[in-house]
Amino acid sequence: MLTPVAAGARRRFGHLFSGHRELIAILAGGLDAGLGQLLVDDPQRPRVGRLSLGCYEVFGGDPEVPEAGALVAGAARPRELIYGGDPAWRRRLLEILGPALSDRPMRSFDPSPLAVARLEALSRLPDTRFQLARLDVPLAEQLDRELEPHALQVYPSASAFAAAGVGFGAVAQGRLVCTATSYTATPGHVEVAIATRPAFRGQGLALAVAARLLRHCLEQGSRPHWNASNPVSQRLAGRLGFGPGGVCEVLYLGA
Numbered sequence: 001m002l003t004p005v006a007a008g009a010r011r012r013f014g015h016l017f018s019g020h021r022e023l024i025a026i027l028a029g030g031l032d033a034g035l036g037q038l039l040v041d042d043p044q045r046p047r048v049g050r051l052s053l054g055c056y057e058v059f060g061g062d063p064e065v066p067e068a069g070a071l072v073a074g075a076a077r078p079r080e081l082i083y084g085g086d087p088a089w090r091r092r093l094l095e096i097l098g099p100a101l102s103d104r105p106m107r108s109f110d111p112s113p114l115a116v117a118r119l120e121a122l123s124r125l126p127d128t129r130f131q132l133a134r135l136d137v138p139l140a141e142q143l144d145r146e147l148e149p150h151a152l153q154v155y156p157s158a159s160a161f162a163a164a165g166v167g168f169g170a171v172a173q174g175r176l177v178c179t180a181t182s183y184t185a186t187p188g189h190v191e192v193a194i195a196t197r198p199a200f201r202g203q204g205l206a207l208a209v210a211a212r213l214l215r216h217c218l219e220q221g222s223r224p225h226w227n228a229s230n231p232v233s234q235r236l237a238g239r240l241g242f243g244p245g246g247v248c249e250v251l252y253l254g255a
Contacts, residue, residue: 002070003043007034016040016049017060020084022108022248025191025225026056029184033164035154039074041067050075054153054183057253058082063092072096080104081251093251104252107234109226109242116218118241122211125170126204132212135167135181142176149193151181166190168212170205178205180213190217191225194233210240 005013010031017027029035036053040046041061048061050071057075059082062068073096075081081101083089094101125132133139140158143150155161167181177200183193194210217224226242228234229250 002039002041002067005038005040010034010038013038013040013046013049016046019086022246023082023227025184025189026053028186028189029053033186035184039071055149056080056082059089063089068092069096075253077253078255079253081253085249097253100254101251104229104250106227106229106248106250108245108248109237110245111224111242113243114214114218114241116215119211119215123208123215125208130170130172133169133171135169137162139169139176146197147179147195149183150179150195151183154183166216168209170209178209180210188222189225190222206236207239214240
């Protein structure tokens with residue numbers, strides 16, 4: 001039997017995910033901030049768990065116990081399955097979900113080369129048609145399918161995001177057209193999500209909006225985490241000043 005863990009009681013289950021070296025901000029968002037859902041086999045003596053948060057299903061613990069199979073089979077679709085690079089977990093995922101899976105590794109980036117002065121210069125929007133604004137509740141309520149990935153895939157409401165997260169956007173005549181939001185935000189860590197509406201791509205908005213969010217993170221003493229499988233997002237990380245990082249192994253589970 002699988003049991004959901006209450007948001008405020010998750011920290012003691014962190015050992016299940018101790019082998020994970022990537023997506024630290026995602027794990028912190030689920031375990032420390034109580035975002036998403038955590039399922040475990042036994043709340044008293046847990047052997048296996050699955051953190052479901054936004055587009056991610058993160059697996060940890062012993063993949064050989066019977067409950068691991070139920071956790072794998074119950075993963076939502078479409079999702080990116082994160083298994084900490086553990087070969088035993090990879091075998092289990094492929095055994096159960098097989099043909100529905102494909103490899104989609106993500107590159108992570110090192111934020112240590114980021115500089116506030118450079119980010120300040122980059123955050124100037126290229127056109128006076130757009131205004132740069134911090135997301136309040138009405139702007140956050142405009143986050144939709146065109147602007148995925150974004151914080152409302154994780155936070156339960158725009159007001160919850162505005163209270164606990166942070167985001168900046170490019171606005172044209174009151175409409176949010178590009179945004180950089182905290183997919184998760186915990187003390188010291190911010191997972192960055194960025195998107196531009198299709199009609200407004202290629203105008204330099206993502207660079208400016210992302211730079212503003214990154215500048216905010218550095219000024220607040222938070223480490224911004226940038227993880228991307230999309231080559232466009234990977235190139236954007238380099239333009240912003242990120243250095244190379246590692247690789248997170250991902251199995252993509254299609255719809």
